[in-house]
Amino acid sequence: MKEKAARSITVNQIGYPLHEKKIAIITNNDSGVFQVMNERTNETVYQGALTGPVFDKVSNSKVFHGDFSSLQTTGTYYVMVGNSKSASFMIDSNPYEKLQQGLLKAFYYLRCGMDLEEEFAGPWKHKACHLKEGIVYGDTKHRLDSSGGWHDAGDYGKYTVAGAKAIADLLLAFEIYPTAFEKTLPIPESDGRTPDVLHECKYELDWLFKMQDAETGGVFHKLTTLTFPGLDVMPEQDNGDLYFSPISATATATYAAVMAMSSRxxxxxxxxxxxxxxxxxKLAWKWLENNPEYPSFKNPPEISTGEYGDQSDLDERYWAAAELFRTTGERVYHHAFKELANATFPKYELGWADDGGYGTLAYLLNGRENAEPKLYDHLKQGWKQEANRLIERSKDDGYFVSLSENDYIWGSNMLLLNHAMVLLFAFYFEGMKEFETSALDHVHYLVGRNILDISYVTGFGDKPVKHIHHRPSVGDDVMEPVPGFVSGGPNKNLQDDISKQTLRGNSPPACFIDHIDSYATNEITIYWNSPAVFVLSHFIK
Ligand code: G3I
Ligand code: 9MR
Ligand code: ZN
Structure with missing residues (x-):
């Protein structure tokens, strides 16, 4: 199948909300003007002058902008410059509903340990997988139930810190934007009472319980086979022994954090x-208290699956203290939080390794009246400053996103979406429209308005990624990849063979290849989808 070439006019391939800014980004400009055409009638409905060029440093290209914000009529359109056309897109009061639901439904497709029935999974159905007991590493006689939860990614591992970030984003989305979750997906548990997002997260949480060592309260770092299975192995054929990797402080602290959050x-x-x-x-917190200093997790010699290593566990402990305080109101946790807040680590990051931002959010969302005012004001001010930094960077960018050259690393789309989350929380706290507008610019990039004219979400947009590094999508007989997945995105570090062979010399945002072998640019994960659910939920009407 021949792939479509990148067009010189890029847009959000889904569309633009009726009353928001609407800009097309264009890399060639023969005429100085652009038209917006009605897709059905091919008539010009809007004509304007292109502005620019601006030189976009990160993509090393000159770009022009075509602003048609004043077009506020519902419909389907495309943009033209000379003879070049963009993808078609809609202008609508609620353009992202299907996308948001698709991004959430994607978690169902990653479920481990149950049949995915045709009724819910369509052609991507498959049998239950990974039902064996897991072996506790270093103690072959010690076997425990390990079933359930979500596969992490394109592989079938299940990793505690990764699951924690995903749960945190989804539960925050539900807390902040409950009305975005009123529609049913549906999934097997849909009951019209409990929102589906909570059913879906419970599927992961029920597994997560199994990761806690009942005796000590410590939490196993991950549950995986010794090595990654072949790329075309379907989940139910992946029958290697499963191992619980040793307890880690980061796993235990993120577990404590999301369990406290879930309790609430x-x-x-x-x-x-x-x-x-x-x-x-609370049991996990006990472990943390008993192990104030703990070496960071390293893969045991026989195990080569994802390491999810992390130099510091202070940010995870800070997050755990904040959530436990917010949920219980108990002074011990407040005290621990204040102590940890004195240490130096990133307090506004929402990653799987740097996750201090979640601690800061829990403290801020708990209200100033429950906080130590000085610390509260300091953190709130810091959040705003961080959002302003992202805005400044975005203004400097031809594609209006906050990623700098150094952010185009493995999973750059997570950074894109995490930044959009930071902006949306700044909007939530401060109410300045500018933050919301910038977050929406990040959505535009995700689904097409980028140098490659690609929608990074499978099944959504005119030119979506198709060849994701995702074992079921490779191993099944279905032509289309499983829908609703966010691809990792451009990675300038060229960390897989196919990237090395094909992307050398490309600008950072062009270091991406839609190829099944490119695990360093085109894999999918639960924690790249989860911030996307959060961000899109804001824009649901
Ligand atoms: O943060 C550093 C940055 O400071 C540095 O300047 C830059 C230059 O190399 O690299 C950045 O580190 C990168 C790090 O991700 C950032 O989070 C590393 O190069 C990169 O190798 C590392 O990639 C991680 C990858 O596993 C390999 O360990 C990804 O974040 C992580 O999402 C990915 O996770 C995998 C699991 O292991 C297995 N399951 C699939 C999943 C997705 O690919
Ligand atoms: O498929 C694996 C993917 O899920 C991981 O993110 C990635 C990095 O750890 O590794 C992939 O597995 C590759 C392995 O690392 C090297 N040989 C090829 C494997 C992909 O088929
Ligand atoms: Zn499985």
Whole structure:
């Protein structure tokens, strides 16, 4: 199948909200003007002058902008400059509903340990997988139930810190934008009472419980086979032994954080579950207290699956203290949080390794009246400053995104979406429209308005990624990849063979290849989808 070439006019391939800014980004300009055409009638509905050029440093290219914000009529359109056309897109009061639901539904497709039935999975159905007990590494006789949860990514590993980030984003999305979750997906548990997002997260949380060592409260770092299976192996054929890797402080702290968070969010839906979450969180916290200093996790010699290493566990402990404080109001956790806040580590990051931002958010969302005012004001001011830094960077960018050259690394789309989350929380706290507008610019990049004219979400947009590094998408007989997945995105470090062979010399945002072998640019993960769900949920009407 021949792939479509990148067009010189890029747009959000889904569309633009009726009353928001609408800009097309153009790399060639023969005429100085652009038209917006009605897709059905091919009539010009808007004509304007291109502005620019501006030189975009990161993509090393000259770009022009075509602003048609004043076009506020619902419909489907495309942009023309001379004879060049853009993808078609809609202008609509609520353009992102299907996209947001697709991004959330993607988690269902990653479920481990149950049949994915045709009724919910369509052609991407498959049998239950990874049902074996897991072996506790270093103690072959010690075997434990390990089933359930979401596969992490294109591989079938299940990793605690990765799961924690994904749960955190989804539960935050539900807390901040509950009305975005009123529609059913549906998934097997849909009951019209508990929102599907909570059912979906519970599937992961029920597995996460199994990662906690009942005796010490410590949490195993991950559950995987010794090595990655072949790329075309379907989940139910991946029958290697499963191992619980040793307990780590980062796993234990992020576990404590999301369990405390879940206890709060599920309280009004499932009392018993909520209590269980809190007990699990407290037990994990005990472990952290008993192990104030703990060496960072390293893969045991026989295990070569994802390491999810992390130099510091201070940010994870800070997050755990904040969530436990927010959920219980108990002074011990407040005290621990204040102590940890004195240490130096990033306090506004929302990654799987740097996750201090979640601690800061928990403290801020808990309200100034419950906080130490000086610390609260300091953190709130810091959040705004960070958002302003992102805005400044975006203004300097031809594609209006906040990624600098050094951000185009493995999973750059996570940074893109995390930045959009930072901007949306700044909007939530401060109410300045500028933050919201910039977050929307990040959405435009994700689904097409980027130097490659690619939508980084499978199944969405005119030119979506198709050849993701995702074992079921490779191994099944279905032509289309599983839909709703966010691809990792451009990675200037060329960390897989196919990137090395094909992308040398490209500018950072062009270091991407839609190829199944490119795990360093085109894999998918739960924690690249989760910030996308958060961000799109803001824009649901
Ligand atoms: O943060 C540094 C930065 O400071 C440095 O300047 C830059 C230059 O190399 O690299 C940055 O580090 C990168 C790091 O990701 C950032 O998070 C590393 O190069 C890069 O190798 C590392 O990639 C991680 C990758 O695993 C390899 O360990 C990805 O973040 C992480 O998302 C990915 O996760 C994998 C799991 O291991 C297995 N399952 C699939 C999943 C997705 O690919
Ligand atoms: O498929 C693996 C992917 O899920 C991981 O993110 C990636 C990095 O750890 O590794 C992939 O596995 C590759 C392995 O590292 C090297 N040989 C080729 C494997 C892909 O088929
Ligand atoms: Zn599985």
């Amino acid at each position: 969010v599920y309280r009004e839906y499932n009392q018993e579950f909520s209590i269980r979450c809190l007990e699990a969180a």
